[in-house]
Amino acid sequence: MKDVFKRFFFGKREKYWWMNVLVPLVSILLAFIVGAIFIKITGRSPVVAYKLLFGASGLFPGPYWKSHFSEMLLSSSMYIATGLGFAIAAKGGLFNIGAEGHFIVGGITAAYLGYAKPFAGLPKFIHLPLIIVGVILAGGIWGAIAGYLKAKRGIHEVITTIMLNWIALYLIEAWLVIGPMKAAVETGISGTPYISLSAKLPKILPPTRLNISIIIILAVTFLIWYLFYKTTFGYEIRTMGHTLIFGMEAPKAAGINVERKTIQTMFIAGAVAALGGAFMVLGVLFQYPPIFEGGYGFDGIAVALIGQNEPLGVVLAGILIGALRTGATTVQLAHIPKTFPSIIEGFAVGFIALQMLIRYWLMKLVRGRKKSVQTEMGGGAK
């Protein structure tokens, strides 16, 4: 049983496999150290700042832990969604900057399906899945547009996804939210109307507002992992990602339909990122506001990079970023702006970008240690 479990989840590991885990951890640690130096330079106490930051992050038990914890998971689920959106595309060799656009497209779709008449009266167990399906389709199609342009017209996905982000933003904020989807004036609500009760995500930890979004996204993460490593679809995506520098010639020559796979990959990436927007609307805001405080999509890139584009890594990175953001407001007590965690996030991404160097250093450290141990024990190099 244990063997089957190991086989299913890990496959064969190579020597130094733990390096893949250690390198991101060291990168994050370095980011915190550099952050501490910054705080110190400005004449404040890093110890106090970190104590406040982590105390309110929801990662560790403490005062008001329950509410911090729920807030952390709420935002984490959105970061994980957008992080996966980036990671899925990255596995297939695509650089998807479009998670922000997918996120708001998902949000507006969820809002519309949440309040619009024919759906609003449905029972919850029909209404909610219906919304989720709608969101997946809308986000997926938004993503697939970029995939189509890449596959059939050869336009680079970085350009198209950025442009699609702006198209989505202005379609929503400059038209839908103040036009056809605007709430009636007499209700006094700005933005879209509130979604019906049947569209709200069920809460799981009252009295906090933690809802099932985290469970949904964990299930999605597992599905993505399964897709990557256990299906032919994921296999094809990985062949593409690994041969990106060779123009994907090997999978093409093997008869893999690279164009179709590109579109499909972008569909899935868009769909998963759009789920994040749905979580926002269905679980936190309950409407689409006139101006949406975004950024989840772009933070998703950081999450995916820190998580090394691996589903499990993205979950852990998403929780970390969620925790940093949750604790962010409290660092103001130490006279540090609440944007400070973004600095740490930025450094973490920076160090991840230097991972080859960090890996090299760590390897040297490990090997050096080993050699001296061997000589101490009198063992030869053979």
Place this chain on the structure above:
Amino acid sequence: MKALEVKDIVKQFPGVLANDSINLSVNKGEIYAIVGENGAGKSTLMKIIYGLYTPTSGEIFVFDKKVDIKTPHDAIGLKIGMVHQEFMLIPRFTVTQNIVLGDEPSKGIVFDYKKALSEVKELSKKFGLKVDPAEKVANLPVGIQQRVEILKILRRGAEILIFDEPTAVLTPEETEDLFKTLMKLKENGKTIIFISHKLKEVIAIADRIAVLRRGKLQGIVEKGKTSEVELARMVVGRDVVLKIPKAETKVRETVVSVRDLTVKSKRGIIGLKEVSFDVCAGEIVGIAGVEGNGQAELVNALIGFTRPVKGTIAFDSKELRVITPFNIRKKGMAYIPKDRKMRGLVLPFRSRENIIMGQHTLYPFSKNGVLNNIEIDKFTTKKLEEFDVRPRDIHTRARNLSGGNQQKLILAKEMSMEHKFLLASQPTRGLDIGAMEFVYHKLIEEKERGMAILLISLELSEILGLSDRILVLYNGEIVGETTPDKTNEEELGLMMLGLKKKKRVTK
């Protein structure tokens, strides 16, 4: 005086002992050849000497002085130069610009092209290596490009020149020229280390020959005291039949027929002009030609990477309107690419993942889109055994396999796929005799099983030995069609260079 000496060099890669305490000493002014199979450790040893790898243990002496070579820069400083298999030249630059690149003569901060020109002229005169210093490298044949490489390292004052399989890309005539060059360099007191697995050449040119096998030094033989057969035995570790077995099979129906195929090259010019031929079940059609005379265009059109400008390709006498790799594979085409790393394999993938590429959607490897790992592992274990891929570990990443084993993995992959037509583009490129022999046997086996095979090769012996019919490509056109019993290497060589045409017997 010893130019180069290595003592007890050990290089340990994860899972592979590439060099196992190797001791060599090369005298000054000697042509020293190192032969061995792919993965025997020749390249590793040279890379250690050139500073691209650091040895796990061992010492290197250059001109009797112990040295520590950490980077190629150190090696150049010690007057060691290397001519790589793939040339490191910039095609758009002139010969002179390429030769002085990295160490340019200058007037103040301005590049002094005139001085560079005269320097190159002088250099080429001194060593008797004729080149046109003002010509662009892109316009030069491969043999001359190699000469430019040699001049480049000579200009840096190299005394020890390492040649990594220099004849792999040359025609027989160019090889002759290269050997003349090597002799001249020897007369000038240069030391030459020559890596090859073409035993005939090594015997012809080298003063001493060191044989490596599986990372170990098997022995050193003197010039004239060995034969090809004996050397082959040392290299492979058993008797090798260098002769290619002939198999008489009945030629059956036409599988592929190409008519008036005209294809543009990557640079946008017409690379293949109105080429027509048929390949029938149970025969091997060989395409001879110097590299760059339309082979790449032909392959790309057949596999569906480029759309032909004109002409048709029919499979099973059904004309295909649009060819994509996907649909032609479905029709039953297998393809052994010339560039293993680029087209054949996904380098970070393990053997078990690589071997199913292209057939991963079929039962038993997957069902309803879910991979069946147990079946894949079983299949891979069986195929690694059958095709003798070393190491046998199904989890080895393709990146860590040696060239020959990568090729065997590709053969295992392509030949286990259901197919009627095999397109083999330089299937023995960069392989040692052992692996070559293996590939030949597999090709003959395929033929006996009734496959139609199109063999594209630069090796004339291979073309002559294997093919039932031979087509010669020159400048994008088929300049001759013949059969192996009606021609010989010299005639084919002349045809390949466009100096002789032979009327086509059939169309």
